[in-house]
Amino acid sequence: MPRRQRYLFVCTNRRPEGHPKGSCATSGSEQVHAALKEQLADRGMARTAVRACTSSCLDVCHLGPVVAVEPDGYFYGRVRVEDVPEIVDALERGERVGRLVIPDDQYDEPPKKRDDAR
Ligand code: FES
Structure with a gap:
């Protein structure tokens, strides 16, 4: 197999339902991975250009x-x-979808809001 120009790594980690951190699999990442594989193959890109x-x-x-x-x-992020x-x-154009790119300042999880009311 040739080395691809790009590799897409789709997080398919699964945590139990209700886990406070959530997980990509419970948000639909397995379906995203399957759709990427299918559409890359349909366009003839999977074997040479991009591997999901x-x-x-x-x-x-x-x-x-x-x-x-x-x-x-x-x-x-938040890919559907x-x-x-x-x-x-x-x-295919060698570009990216800007609206979906995670900005550098959003990689850290926002702090949880404190419940000061008690
Ligand atoms: S579960 Fe996907 S980034 Fe952590």
Whole structure:
């Protein structure tokens, strides 16, 4: 198999329902991964240009489902199956979908609000 130009790492970590951190799998990442694989294959990109892989937790759980795009070094967050055609279109052009890219200042989980009322 040739080395691809890009690798997509789709977090498919699954935590139990109700876990405080949530998880990408419980937010639909397995369906996102399947849609990426299917659409990349349909366009003839899967074997040469872009491989969609799964990954364990990428530690941006609060913005899941998360997809890391390498070697470009950016992450997509809150990806839905409906976003996949736009993502694949952008990959085909060597571009990214700006509205889905996680800004550098959002990788840290926001602090939990304190309940001062008690
Ligand atoms: S569970 Fe997906 S980033 Fe942590």
